[in-house]
Amino acid sequence: MRLAFAIPWRDLGSWLFEHLPTEHTGELLFAAPEPHPDRSPRASKLPPYLAEFFCLLGRGYRLAHYDTVFTWELRCALATLLLRRLQRAKTPVIVVGPILKGGVRKLLPLLRPLLADAAKIVCFSSAERDDYAALLRLTAERFVFLPTPWAAPDDVPAPTDGGFALALGQSNRDYATLFRAVAGLALPVTVVAADETPFGGEVPPPNVTVRFNTDHNTTNALIASARLHVIPLHPTGFSSGQTVLLRAMAAQKPCIVSRVAGVTDYIDENQTAVLVPAHDEQALRAALTALWDDPVERERLGKNAAEVVAERFGFAGFLKHLLELS
Numbered sequence: 001m002r003l004a005f006a007i008p009w010r011d012l013g014s015w016l017f018e019h020l021p022t023e024h025t026g027e028l029l030f031a032a033p034e035p036h037p038d039r040s041p042r043a044s045k046l047p048p049y050l051a052e053f054f055c056l057l058g059r060g061y062r063l064a065h066y067d068t069v070f071t072w073e074l075r076c077a078l079a080t081l082l083l084r085r086l087q088r089a090k091t092p093v094i095v096v097g098p099i100l101k102g103g104v105r106k107l108l109p110l111l112r113p114l115l116a117d118a119a120k121i122v123c124f125s126s127a128e129r130d131d132y133a134a135l136l137r138l139t140a141e142r143f144v145f146l147p148t149p150w151a152a153p154d155d156v157p158a159p160t161d162g163g164f165a166l167a168l169g170q171s172n173r174d175y176a177t178l179f180r181a182v183a184g185l186a187l188p189v190t191v192v193a194a195d196e197t198p199f200g201g202e203v204p205p206p207n208v209t210v211r212f213n214t215d216h217n218t219t220n221a222l223i224a225s226a227r228l229h230v231i232p233l234h235p236t237g238f239s240s241g242q243t244v245l246l247r248a249m250a251a252q253k254p255c256i257v258s259r260v261a262g263v264t265d266y267i268d269e270n271q272t273a274v275l276v277p278a279h280d281e282q283a284l285r286a287a288l289t290a291l292w293d294d295p296v297e298r299e300r301l302g303k304n305a306a307e308v309v310a311e312r313f314g315f316a317g318f319l320k321h322l323l324e325l326s
Contacts, residue, residue, distance in 0.1 A: 069093045
C-alpha cells in the first residue's frame with residue numbers, strides 16, 4: 001500500500017520509517033508553514049487550518065495518489081480533509097490525535113461536516129473516544145482509542161536520585177493544588193512550565209523552584225535526576241499529561257498522578273504509578289510524603305513502569321495498530 005502521513009510539524013521522527021513494513025511505502029506530507037523556507041508570506045499570515053491547507057495545496061500533493069492518508073492533530077486533519085473535498089479524492093483519511101477543547105468547541109458546527117469525512121478518528125484516551133462521538137454527532141464505530149506511543153530516546157541520561165520531585169508540563173496542569181500540598185514540607189520540588197497560567201494565581205512556596213521553557217537536554221536531565229514525578233491535573237473531558245507520564249515511566253521514575261480522564265488509560269494503579277483524586281491537596285501531600293521516604297516502593301514502581309512502556313507503548317505496536325485501520 002502507498003501511505004501518506006500529513007503532519008503539522010517539521011518532521012514526524014524516524015520511528016515511522018523504521019517500523020513501516022516492507023509491503024508499504026510511506027511519504028510525509030508537510031502541512032507546517034513555519035519551518036519550511038518555501039512557504040509563501042500569505043500562507044504564514046493565515047489563521048490555523050487555512051495556513052496548513054494552503055501549505056498542502058501549494059506543495060502539490062494529490063491525495064488520490066495514496067491508498068490511505070493518516071493526519072496528525074486537528075488543524076492538519078481539517079486542512080487535509082478540506083483538500084480531499086477540493087480534489088474530490090476518494091482516499092480514506094484517518095485522523096490521529098485531535099483535541100477538541102476550549103474555544104475549538106465553539107467551532108463545532110463548522111468542524112462537524114469536515115470531520116464527518118474521516119474514515120476513522122484515533123483518540124489518545126478512552127474518554128475522548130466516547131465523548132467525541134457525541135460532540136461530532138458521529139457513530140461510535142468511527143472512533144478508536146490507541147495509546148500515545150513513547151520510547152526513550154538514546155540521548156536520555158541514566159536515572160539518578162537528585163533529591164527533588166519534578167512536576168513537568170503546561171496543559172491542564174493544576175499547580176495550585178500542588179503548591180498547597182507541598183507547602184511547609186522539607187521536600188524540594190521543581191516545576192517546569194511554559195508560563196504561570198497553570199499556577200492558578202497561587203504563589204509557589206519556598207521549597208518550590210520554578211523554571212520556564214527548559215531546552216531538550218535540560219528537560220531530559222531533570223527527568224532522569226528527579227527522585228519522583230508528580231503530575232497534578234484538572235478533571236476534563238480531553239486527554240493531557242500522558243506524554244510527560246510516559247517519559248517519566250520510561251526513565252524508571254515513580255509517578256504520582258491525578259485520577260482524571262486520559263492518564264488513567266496508561267496506568268496500572270499502584271503497580272506503575274500512584275493515583276490521587278484531582279484537586280485533593282491532602283491526598284497529594286500524603287502520597288508525596290509516603291513515596292518520598294520509601295526507596296523500595298519507588299524502585300518497584302519505576303521498574304514496573306519502564307517495563308510497561310517498553311511492552312505496551314512502543315512505536316512499533318502503535319504503527320501496527322494504525323495500519324490495521326487502513
